[in-house]
Amino acid sequence: MLSTPALVLAIILFGLGLIGLLSRRNILYMLLSLEIMLNAAALAFIAGGARWGQVDGEIMFLFILTLAAAEVSVALGIVLQLSYRFRTLDADAFCEMRG
Amino acid sequence: MISLLWLIPALPLAGFLLLALCGGRLSRHHIAWVGCGSVGTAAVTTALVAADFFRGFPTRESYQQTLWNWIDTSGMTVGISWNLDALSLLMVTVITGIGFLIHLYSAEYMAHDDDYARFFAYMNLFVAAMLTLVLADNLLLLYLGWEGVGLCSYLLIGFWYREPEYGTAAQKAFIVTRIGDTALAIGLFILFTQFKTLSIQQVQSLATEAWPVGSNLAMIVAVLFLIGAVGKSAQLPLQVWLPDAMAGPTPVSALIHAATMVTAGVYLIARMHHLFELAPMVQEGIAVLGLVTLLLAATSALVQQDIKRVLAYSTMSQIGYMFLALGVGAWSAALFHFLTHSCFKALLFLAAGSVIHSLHHEQNIFKMGGLRRHLPWTFWTFLIGAAAMSGVPLITSGFYSKDWILWSVWSSPLSHRWIWFGALLGAMLTGLYSFRLIFRVFFGEVRTQPTSESGLAMRLPLLVLAFLALTVGFLEMPHTLGNITLFSHYLSHALPTTALLPGMEESSEVREQLAVTVAALLGIGLAALLFLPGSLFGARRTDQSTTHPSMTLLQGGWGFDRLYDRLFVRPWFAITRNSSDMVDRGYEWLAVCAESCHGWLSHTQTGQVRWYAASIAVGTLMLLGLFAM
């Protein structure tokens, strides 16, 4: 079966996404990394569903898709706002909430 | 008809809700109609209920009505349930009847006040709470009414809240009565833990079975109830709030601080009489307390300058008489004095309000004088009220009630001779201070020019109350005069009859009555001698010569305010001002800890999204590691 290698792939993709999220300072790339991580999670669900022959994995994928759509629409709006306000996409520049 | 009982407290409550919710949108005319109408209909309902009650009276001594379960938990069921018997019907009649007259009076008295709706809303709420208090079938509902009238008293004393002084007076009244309320609450807790019920009938019958006379628990509960009663009724040592409570509008003083609320303590003791009979020492204490309060208040009333403060001290003094009667076991006599007192004291306050109204809110009696010709209605009604209070024999109600109390004190096995002499001295002082007021205010030369006599809405209640102050006394006349026992016969179904010492005959009663008569007339005569302008000493005493230290002592109500200030208020402030005490230090240490922790933690708040993401990832990894283990 392909489930085990698919789960390994999901872990690799998730790790890559996390590395991208932590290493890139451009907020747009951080969002792309988030998308990768979401996809990795979705892949894990699909692999699980395939392993057990259940439909629940695909339903979870649908929910993740919905979540991603909502998240992207709001996040990109925020990116536009930030870029107009701060004239930069550097995530570390938006640190007015520093304690 | 008797099933309409629930309407009596419900009507004023509905009036309160209506005025509180949409009082701002009603015209003054409508507000007055709602305010007076709700109490008026309650009075009419009371009359209907009373008629039905009397129809089956001797066979049916009480009527219970349960509306719904208020609190229903395992081990405790408290209902909204009313109990109508001879005692509560008397109270309800006085509250709704005199309450209605005072509402009618206030419709004109308060006509130019900005907060017309608020005034009537509070007054209606007060009437509803007071009715709850006296109709309650269980002690918890009674306590609800008890706190309700306390709240309304606070709100109405501080009615003109823009004056800081009045606000302080309201707070003082609230806090001082709170001491009594707390004691009462503790008494309720003890009763509940002992008997697992709060129903007044059950508690008393269980207590009579379970506790022998003079047992410790009975004494403790009786003392706690007594403290509650003392706080509400302004008796020693919690009497200091009543003179200051005169900051409220005059109708409020008439209704709450003279006729009804301050007698709640008398009602409570009479209602719980089985309990007090189990504690004879406490009952004796009530008598002594009443005597001391009545003398103390009477002497203070002699030297006050403010017309309302004179009446406030006289109220304390008259309630002292009621406590005295309760203390010697003359339950019916106490309630009879309550009835006559609420008529003549409401009358006196309303007449005083009429004087104040026409003198543009001047309350100092040294700036009044000669009002007899300008305010004839007020003068005659005030005179009747003062005569009733001093107990002018044969024609006034005050004579019959006070005579009954003194006769009970004389003949009761629970009393002593010196108590009787003290009460007699009090009767003399009552005549003295009441007629001092009359002579100062209505005789002599005019010092402040009054406006014209007040209108019909204010005069009508005065007339009705004056009529009552003269005639209510004929409900009960002693053996030597007419021997009418309507009142004591009626109340004997709710309260035990007064025990008499053996060998008390009518001949000694005649002698005792003569003594009371002489005392009252002596007081009035002394007043005429001392204060009537043109008499022997009257001319010289027109100035405000109150510099003598004993006079200042009396004016301050025997210096209790200053004593409490020294004993409680100042030490308390000293403790709170002391910033270096250990408890504070402990809490400060806690605050410092929290602050430094906050300092460290706030370093983690870098404001960088990536940092947060990393910390979430690390946290997740750690959790996974934990689960793996």
Next chain:
Amino acid sequence: MEVLFYIAAAVTVLATLRVITHVHAVHALLYLVVALIALSLIFYLLGAQFAAALEIIIYGGAIMVLFIFVVMLLGPLAVEQERTWLSPSAWVGPSILALVLLGEVGYLIASGDHPTMAVTEPRQKAISIALYGPYIIGVELASMLLLPGLIGAYHLGRRLSSEARSC
């Protein structure tokens, strides 16, 4: 079968690596689209045909288009990169990876070898029934999530336009 999976997985990892290391936003997006298509193929190989289709339509289509719009709107910030976008070298990497995937798909169609993953009617039916049966609460929650997403995006965008006009 398994070979196809490993090739697609390798394409995904490579494309993803390029996404997180590339300096040009549009290039990174192109690589991400390739990664998504490869992932979609993997879904197909795992037997989730419906998910594979949605992955391409919604992820590769709608969501990536949103990203591209935003990159275009951010023009002034990325203007110095304009020239490099047009260079043919940018297309080489994604094109090669995409061609590999195309080859895989072609092989699959030609061989007709998809025994476990035939588009079966009962499976789609089961998904729908489960979605509107035991997962109905999830569907409701998802719709509740989408509504604030819609309102939030509208709100953020509107304020932007009014402020941009006032500037």
